[in-house]
Amino acid sequence: GLFTLYAAYKAMYPVDFAAAAGHSSLAIGTANTFILITSSLTVALSVYAIRISWGRLAGVLLVLTIVMGGVFLTLKGIEYAAHFHEGIYPGPAYAFAAMPAFGARMFFTLYYLLTGLHALHVVAGMVILGVIARGAFRGHYSAAWHTPLELGGLYWHLVDIVWIFLWPLLYLAHA
Numbered sequence: 001g002l003f004t005l006y007a008a009y010k011a012m013y014p015v016d017f018a019a020a021a022g023h024s025s026l027a028i029g030t031a032n033t034f035i036l037i038t039s040s041l042t043v044a045l046s047v048y049a050i051r052i053s054w055g056r057l058a059g060v061l062l063v064l065t066i067v068m069g070g071v072f073l074t075l076k077g078i079e080y081a082a083h084f085h086e087g088i089y090p091g092p093a094y095a096f097a098a099m100p101a102f103g104a105r106m107f108f109t110l111y112y113l114l115t116g117l118h119a120l121h122v123v124a125g126m127v128i129l130g131v132i133a134r135g136a137f138r139g140h141y142s143a144a145w146h147t148p149l150e151l152g153g154l155y156w157h158l159v160d161i162v163w164i165f166l167w168p169l170l171y172l173a174h175a
Contacts, residue, residue, distance in 0.1 A: 002114055006169060009106045016103025022174030023088075023099065024111070028079045029171035032072050036160045039068040043129070043153040050136065050146045058149065059136035062129045065156065069126040076119055083108070111170055118166060121159045128152045 010017045046061035087095035090112040094105040132152045135141060141149055 002110065002117070003165070003169075006110050006114070009103065009110065010173070013101070013103025013106065016099070016101045017107045018174050019099055020104040020107035020111075021170060021172070024171045024174075025079050025082065026171050028075050029167055032075050033163065033167045035068050035072050035075075036163050039065045039072075040157055040160045042068070043156045046136070047146070047149055047153050050141050050149055051143050053143050055136050055139055055141060058141070059133045062133035062136060062149075066126045066129055066133070069122050069129075073119060073122060076115060080112075114166055114170065118159070118162055121162070125152075125156045125159050128155060 042061045042065045046058040046065070049055075049058040049061060083089075087097065088108050089095065090109040091105075094108060096104070096108070129152050132141075132148050135148065
């Protein structure tokens with residue numbers, strides 16, 4: 001639904017959306033993309049490690065994934081803080097004098113909704129992977145049975161895929 005809303009408002013306010021997207025931190029957005037893609041690799045490697053009965057390595061790789069999730073959230077927090085400092089808030093609290101148009105306000109409102117919801121899913125994924133990592137360290141999984149790790153990994157990949165859609169919409173759409 002939020003992607004549809006984004007598409008509708010972008011169609012109505014293309015100039016405002018392009019200007020607002022150009023104000024997003026491309027460096028942070030791109031760094032976060034790299035971090036999440038790398039974290040998908042570490043999750044995939046953890047599944048491989050458990051399949052060859054290296055449970056401890058699987059746990060270490062999951063912890064590394066959780067750390068990358070934390071770095072992602074930290075960078076997102078830095079970006080939010082910079083926006084707040086400029087008066088870029090969601091909804092009626094929006095007070096960014098450099099872009100007073102309604103379309104820019106809608107872009108940033110959707111930006112916060114989309115990235116905030118994504119961040120909640122990152123936190124959920126970190127919790128899920130933390131529980132699974134604990135199980136990996138305790139030897140609960142083996143090459144014969146590691147379904148929770150597979151499912152947790154799939155969830156993490158889904159969260160990463162959503163970001164792959166958000167990155168161009170929110171950071172590259174200024175062109």
